[in-house]
Amino acid sequence: MIDLKELILPKDNLIPLLRKLKKEARLIAPVQNAYGDTLFSEISDLDSAHIDLDNQPQSSLKPFLLPQQEILARYQVDKAGYTFTPPEDEQETIYFGVRSCDLTAVLYMDLIFSKPVKDTNYYARRNQSLIITLGCNHPFANCFCEATASGPYLEYGYDLQFIDIGDCYFISAGRIKGADLLDQWSYFFREVQEEDRKARYQLLLEARGKFTRNVQVAHACRRLQKEPDPEAIWEALSRRCYDCGGCAYVCPTCTCFSLDDMVLDDTQGLRLRSWDACTSSGFTRMAGGHNPVDRRCHALKRRFLHKLKDDFARHGKVSCTGCGRCIDICFGGVDITTFIDLVTAVEAS
Amino acid sequence: MKENFIPEPAVIREIITQNEQIRTFRLELQDKTKAFTFLPGQFLMLSLPHCGEAAISISSSPTALPLIDLSIRKAGKLTAAIHEMKPGAQVGIRGPFGKPFPVDSFSGRDLLFVAGGIGLAPLKGVVDYCLFQQELEEDSVLSMTLLYGSRTPSDIGFQETIKNWQEQGVDCRLTVDIADEKWQGDVGLVTDLLDDCTITEKTTALVCGPPIMIRFVIARLSSMGCTDEAIITTLERHMKCGMGICGHCHLDDKLVCVDGPVFTLAQLKTMDVMELG
Known part of the structure; x- marks a missing residue:
């Protein structure tokens, strides 16, 4: 230091x-x-x-x-055209x-x-x-x-x-x-x-010496880097996920967002950025209704793999900071520590 | 200056009706002094008053700049709204975003384009770009073949374009899933057209269309001996920012908007994508 x-x-x-x-x-x-x-x-x-x-x-x-919601720009539609102001x-x-x-x-x-x-x-x-x-x-x-x-x-x-x-x-x-x-x-x-x-x-x-939880983050990360994705675990966890987005909202590193325009009147509106959650079904749905992610079995896959596998591969560190906020917020009991416990409990294949 | 999400004003100069569902909107930046360029395969975030934004691939070649074509199928709120617009109307664009097709590596290659429906839009820019290079006799491709599948004869888009391409030596073969009484051409899936094609080590296949079509075309090309590096496709995903921040197009450790949307089959095989089933 x-x-x-x-x-x-x-x-x-x-x-x-x-x-x-x-x-x-x-x-x-x-x-x-x-x-x-x-x-x-x-x-x-x-x-x-x-x-x-x-x-x-x-x-x-x-x-x-x-x-949680931020104005990225104000827009105006009038004789002068279609203009944006930061x-x-x-x-x-x-x-x-x-x-x-x-x-x-x-x-x-x-x-x-x-x-x-x-x-x-x-x-x-x-x-x-x-x-x-x-x-x-x-x-x-x-x-x-x-x-x-x-x-x-x-x-x-x-x-x-x-x-x-x-x-x-x-x-x-x-x-x-x-x-x-x-x-x-x-x-x-x-x-x-x-x-x-x-x-x-x-x-x-x-x-x-005062930590009371023993969460095997490093063990889970190593396993996720080396071994195939644990498909059976997703299905078990997805059954208990109620699509509330609470985990993503309290998480200090969940930064996914949505962009939408809010119409104020015929001539003006706001371009807004709002928090979004990859666990929700609409997150990947495209115009016309097609969705490349099957939420029934993969509701939590993106979120956990993003934090523990993909970010580790991309940036060399996990994006869970161990704050524990998602533990109390999840009424389905399928927070990230549940996932880590399941991944590390599986016998090495 | 908070400028990332501020679109650049553009004007619709011309509208070309491709079929009932698809129209091509020919845009030009309002500020003509603004530097703007792109490569085929890249996309824009298109803003429409009161509709927000949508990711749309550019369907023209940079050789046609300052004009920029967006070929758009009516699918949701924003796309329906632009279909109601008239020439002279103003829109906003951000971009270009994403990795383009590797057009620099196409010299000396036989290009095989396989498209379904609106999937021809991102490939159209590549054909136009390569035709322009051929005219200059610079780094040109050996040959170009297009296999294009549509649902019915009235769904066939880009007919004028295809006619021009044929005159310029592009071998264009069309098929429809369901024929009508006037249709003289092939009937069946676009994969059937591959029966008459020869794949050599000089072939590069560019595939774009609905996910199910991409899956079967890729499988067929592979069985015909096309290597994973020589099969290139472009993915469609829900996108919000276009620049690798919002997370919507997250695909394993990749983001489709910056690492794609153009991927080789070799790249796709390292990811969990629905296009491969």
């Missing part, structure tokens, strides 16, 4: 620091709402917002970098309290939205973002980020990484933007002492 800068932030200084940051940019952090749900939300008032760093946020950063520029945004799995997902999105073409709408937001992660000292019940190499602490990719070492945060700057922030607000921080380093290391070892 190479960091540009390391400093210590006493916890008493956290809110004063965030107050300074909020003056310069939009501030997004995990906030517990009145219903007890913790969701990444924009902070309007630091004194009244309940920033929740104890529970896993139910949402990831996906809704901010790839909104949307406005984005504002600078600081994300605080982002978990390791969710930052890993952002790095994956960076890849997807840059090859072979750079998605200008995604990068307009991404280039205006600064991400501060919080390493996980206490993995949550469904977490398995250790098996996907995306936690509990990160090695790279963050602008700043915070590790809670008791009465202060151990802070590492992984990118220039993060290091610049530390320089700008240097009076909030103190230098790192040897005992801070020891505390951090001790906590990392303890965190690694």
Whole structure:
């Protein structure tokens, strides 16, 4: 791990620091709402917002970098013709309290939205973002980020990484933007002492020992690369998939989308990008009704193979970050860990 | 600038009725100074007011630029809407997208085109392109044969084009599934026309049509000795972005919109595609 800068932030200084940051940019952090749900939300008032760093946020950063619905253009049909206008520029945004799995997902999105073409709408937001992660000292019940190499602490990719070492945060700057922030607000921080380093290391070892789920991601990946697709497993899983798309929506790396025009009136409309799910039957259906994918037996095939086999072949890493959100959302009980368990349970042929 | 999804305005200059279902729309970019080129086999995302977008393959050759032909069969909302449009109307285009046919490797080859219905559209640009090269006597192909199947005689599209091709030395053979009283030609599936064809090591077969046709034609060509590298087809899939991001045309570790839509049989055999059954 190479960091540009390391400093210590006493916890008493956290809110004063965030107050300074909020003056310069939009501030997004995990906030517990009145219903007890913790969701990444924009902070309007630091004194009244309940920033929740104890529970896993139910949402990831996906809704901010790839909104559930986004205006890609406005179109006009009139005497001047059929013309399109792009949307406005984005504002600078600081994300605080982002978990390791969710930052890993952002790095994956960076890849997807840059090859072979750079998605200008995604990068307009991404280039205006600064991400501060919080390493996980206490993995949550469904977490398995250790098996996907995306936690509990990160090695790279963050602008700043915070590790809670008791009465202060151990802070590492992984990118220039993060290091610049530390320089700008240097009076909030103190230098790192040897005992801070020891505390951090001790906590990392303890965190690694606290995972309760044993998900054999690497084993499943190797098997999927080498062996024929497990047809019998698809059929068993597809029977329990209800086409709700929940797994794809909560997944921080499910980036498939649809493009549609919304008519406002005879002369104008919006070109919208909305989340889509490859598990749904309409995903591959063509004009005229023909569908090259038989959903009855292959409802989940694309999604799981895309994450564990195809992305591994294409990019050299899986696109599951072990956040575990799809486990609770799936009422059919056919989340990705069920699939991994089935793949790894089959005797080698 | 958020520009990825902003189409370029284009004007319909001419409309050619191919049959009841298929019309060819001859487009030209409104901004004539805009650089635009493509190769046969590539496709565009076509925007129509209030209809959104659809992926349509270009049916003309780049040698006909600045005009760009899109031959469109009425199949859904957008395609039905363009059939109602008149010359002078404005549409939007994004592209070109996708891998083209490997036209640079066709010199010294006998090209065998096998098409069914609207499947002739993406192949038409290749024939036109190769005829243009022949005229220049540059890197030209040895010969071109077209086997074209339609459902009934009234479904035969591109009749004017086929007549011109024949005059220019393309061996065109037509067949229909169901004949009427006036039809004098072959009756039967397009695979039957392969009986009279000879496959040599110089043959490159280009196949496009409904999935079931592609499957049987490929099987027949293989049994006649055509190699997997010499059989080329183009796939049709639901697409939204056209540039490898939206995921709709995901096919194993490939995306049809950037890795295809043109694939050799050798490539297809590494994937799980319905066209191969």
